[in-house]
Amino acid sequence: MLKANSDKRRAKNGLPLKAKWRRDWQMVLLMIPGVVFLLVFFYLPVIGNVVAFQDFQPYLGIMHSEWNGLQNFVNLYANPDFWDALRNTLLLAAVQLLLFFPVPIGLALIVDSLVSNRFRRWFQTIAYLPHFLSWVLVVTLFQQSLGGAGFVNNLLRQAGLDPIPFMTNPDTFPLLVVAQLIWKDAGWAMIIFLAALTTVDVSLYEAAAADGAGRWRRLWHITLPALRTVIVLLLILRIGDILSVGFEQFILQRDSVGPGAAEVLDTFTYYAGVVGGDWSSGAAAGLAKGVVGALLLWGANSLAHRLGEPGIFQRRT
Amino acid sequence: MRPVWKENPSPGYQAIKAVILGGFALVIVVPILVVISTSLASDKDIIDAGGYVLWPSHPTVKAYQTLFSGGLMGRAILVSVFVTIVGTAIALAVTIALAYATSRPVLFGRPVLLMVLFTLLFAPGIIPMFLVVKQLGLLDSLWSLILPGALGAFNFVVLRTFFMNVPGELLESARIDGASDFTILRRIIMPLSKAVIAVVGLFYAVGFWNAFFNALLYLNDTSKWPVQVILRTYVLQGKSLSADQLGVHPPPQPQSLQMAVVVVALVPIAMVYPFLQRHFTKGVITGAVKG
Numbered sequence: 335m336l337k338a339n340s341d342k343r344r345a346k347n348g349l350p351l352k353a354k355w356r357r358d359w360q361m362v363l364l365m366i367p368g369v370v371f372l373l374v375f376f377y378l379p380v381i382g383n384v385v386a387f388q389d390f391q392p393y394l395g396i397m398h399s400e401w402n403g404l405q406n407f408v409n410l411y412a413n414p415d416f417w418d419a420l421r422n423t424l425l426l427a428a429v430q431l432l433l434f435f436p437v438p439i440g441l442a443l444i445v446d447s448l449v450s451n452r453f454r455r456w457f458q459t460i461a462y463l464p465h466f467l468s469w470v471l472v473v474t475l476f477q478q479s480l481g482g483a484g485f486v487n488n489l490l491r492q493a494g495l496d497p498i499p500f501m502t503n504p505d506t507f508p509l510l511v512v513a514q515l516i517w518k519d520a521g522w523a524m525i526i527f528l529a530a531l532t533t534v535d536v537s538l539y540e541a542a543a544a545d546g547a548g549r550w551r552r553l554w555h556i557t558l559p560a561l562r563t564v565i566v567l568l569l570i571l572r573i574g575d576i577l578s579v580g581f582e583q584f585i586l587q588r589d590s591v592g593p594g595a596a597e598v599l600d601t602f603t604y605y606a607g608v609v610g611g612d613w614s615s616g617a618a619a620g621l622a623k624g625v626v627g628a629l630l631l632w633g634a635n636s637l638a639h640r641l642g643e644p645g646i647f648q649r650r651t
Numbered sequence: 652m653r654p655v656w657k658e659n660p661s662p663g664y665q666a667i668k669a670v671i672l673g674g675f676a677l678v679i680v681v682p683i684l685v686v687i688s689t690s691l692a693s694d695k696d697i698i699d700a701g702g703y704v705l706w707p708s709h710p711t712v713k714a715y716q717t718l719f720s721g722g723l724m725g726r727a728i729l730v731s732v733f734v735t736i737v738g739t740a741i742a743l744a745v746t747i748a749l750a751y752a753t754s755r756p757v758l759f760g761r762p763v764l765l766m767v768l769f770t771l772l773f774a775p776g777i778i779p780m781f782l783v784v785k786q787l788g789l790l791d792s793l794w795s796l797i798l799p800g801a802l803g804a805f806n807f808v809v810l811r812t813f814f815m816n817v818p819g820e821l822l823e824s825a826r827i828d829g830a831s832d833f834t835i836l837r838r839i840i841m842p843l844s845k846a847v848i849a850v851v852g853l854f855y856a857v858g859f860w861n862a863f864f865n866a867l868l869y870l871n872d873t874s875k876w877p878v879q880v881i882l883r884t885y886v887l888q889g890k891s892l893s894a895d896q897l898g899v900h901p902p903p904q905p906q907s908l909q910m911a912v913v914v915v916a917l918v919p920i921a922m923v924y925p926f927l928q929r930h931f932t933k934g935v936i937t938g939a940v941k942g
Contacts, residue, residue, distance in 0.1 A: 351758075354757075354758045355758060357758075358757040358758040358759075360832035360833055361751075361752040361755065361758070361760070361832050362752070362757070362759055364748040364751060364832065364833075364836070365749055365752045365760075367748060367749070368745050368748060368749030368752075368763075369749075369763060371798070371802045372770070374783070374787075374798075375780075375783065375798060375799045375801070376770050376775060377766075378779075378783050379779035379780045379783050380773070380775045380779070381779075382778075382779030382780075382782050382783055383775065383776060383779050385778065385779065385782065396782070441675070444668050444671060445672070447660075447668070448668070449653050457672050457676060458928075459928060460676045460679055460680060461675065461676065461679065462928060463679065463921075463924060464679055466857050466920050466924060466927065467917065467920060468860075468861030468862075468863060468879055469861075470861075470882050470883045471882065471913065471916050471917060474883075474886050474887050474913055475683065475913070476682075477887060478685070478910075479685075483702060484703075485702065488701055488702050488703060492701065517678065521679075536654070539654075540654070540656045543656035543658075544656065548658075549658065574772075578774075581864065585864065585867075586863075586883065600777065603776065603777050603778060604777055604868075607777065607778045607781075608781055613778055613782075617776065620777055620778055623776070624775070627773070628773045631772060632772070
């Protein structure tokens with residue numbers, strides 16, 4: 335009985351552990367640095383989230399701070415600042431999804447329709463560049479262009495018009511944020527759509543054109559269906575990321591616009607916890623965000639599977 | 652070449668396309684050009700233009716001389732360069748080793764791979780990260796800017812996908828000739844993946860150079876600030892550089908100084924960009940499609 339079992343195990347695993355170790359020990363050694371990094375700088379902080387269930391005091395540390403169950407979450411629930419942050423996060427995510435998401439698709443369609451390769455390369459070179467600039471640099475460039483003393487407002491003043499407070503008006507802040515995102519990443523996000531477009535079988539276009547389909551019908555019946563998988567994939571990623579809206583972007587502009595419009599969950603965590611010293615509330619907000627984000631990503635991915643799309647986390651067969 | 656079935660675009664369509672793409676490109680290029688021009692402009696240019704200069708008629712590098720003669724900027728550049736070079740080297744070594752080891756069906760390969768992929772799903776959060784870095788005694792140390800970023804899941808996926816496509820027969824025959832796994836990695840895998848490794852390295856380098864929040868979170872000591880934090884403090888927040896930070900009297904127009912700070916943050920990226928652009932499309936697509 336025992337022997338039969340161990341035989342079965344061997345058949346399943348191929349070799350006994352010892353032989354595998356003798357064969358693979360160098361590979362295991364190669365994994366060690368990476369695994370240590372993961373344990374220390376990912377899994378240890380993941381466990382460190384227990385401070386969300388403590389009345390954490392830095393001088394006591396995690397080991398000696400008192401546990402207080404769900405009290406921090408109850409406090410969050412009663413904290414209007416947290417609800418502001420949550421509302422801003424969802425609002426900004428929705429505006430981004432609506433206004434940012436279609437832009438790279440549109441750009442890719444236009445670029446793909448260009449016949450001149452030179453013009454196309456020239457445009458791509460410029461459009462990809464801002465992705466590699468830091469958020470500090472992007473926000474600075476926006477401030478120098480659109481800020482109170484920026485060159486656009488300088489021009490307006492020289493023309494005798496009133497300057498427009500693009501950078502400091504909390505009401506238009508969501509639009510400003512999307513404009514910055516488009517400036518920085520729309521060109522970059524275009525890459526993946528362009529790649530998908532190159533996989534479309536040209537004979538489909540040819541056949542459709544021979545059957546009398548004009549450019550718009552070809553776009554609707556051939557091009558867009560070809561992009562569907564990629565669009566679904568990127569939508570899933572966006573949904574999983576919905577609570578993260580772009581942390582550095584907000585922390586950099588929270589002073590000039592005010593927390594009323596620019597406080598998002600991540601900045602709330604930072605200002606309540608690290609700056610304000612209310613570690614436990616911050617950690618509770620951070621943990622809630624992480625868990626909900628993971629669930630959203632998982633849910634969106636399962637939904638995509640349901641709809642027959644590959645999604646991001648593919649099931650192995 | 653226009654395929655025969657494609658109708659010739661009407662002038663209207665062409666004009667709309669040109670306006671959209673041209674406008675998009677201009678909006679990207681003009682602010683960058685204005686910043687560079689203003690950093691090179693003389694005091695007179697700036698006063699005449701009322702702040703910003705499109706084309707400096709009396710170009711001067713005085714702003715840069717001023718910036719570099721003081722300790723502040725020189726130190727910040729040293730910090731950023733150190734973090735970028737050391738960080739990229741460590742991150743590449745760790746990522747290559749892990750990606751190779753998990754690209755073959757070996758002992759522990761599967762669970763370790765899942766350990767990495769889980770990082771894509773969940774983020775541990777700012778506060779626990781801060782507490783761990785603090786507990787390790789890394790606060791106010793430059794290592795706090797390097798170590799937490801030493802394994803990027805995306806870069807890992809790109810490298811692993813590439814390594815998986817190296818034919819197994821190649822490795823098998825090397826093994827029969829007596830090569831160890833270390834030798835195979837160094838002598839076969841790495842030479843075959845030079846371009847991908849270069850691109851991943853540049854992604855890491857750009858990330859380390861651009862990192863801002865880590866420095867804000869972990870460093871209180873202003874003498875250890877990297878370029879991005881200097882940019883935020885003295886340009887975005889508009890804090891003025893004091894005379895002893897500059898070491899030149901009288902300092903040039905603050906406008907050109909500030910723009911010189913912006914350019915310093917920009918130049919390294921602009922320098923690696925042409926190389927990056929030549930190769931990244933492939934890397935991004937292998938990573939995204941097969942990840």
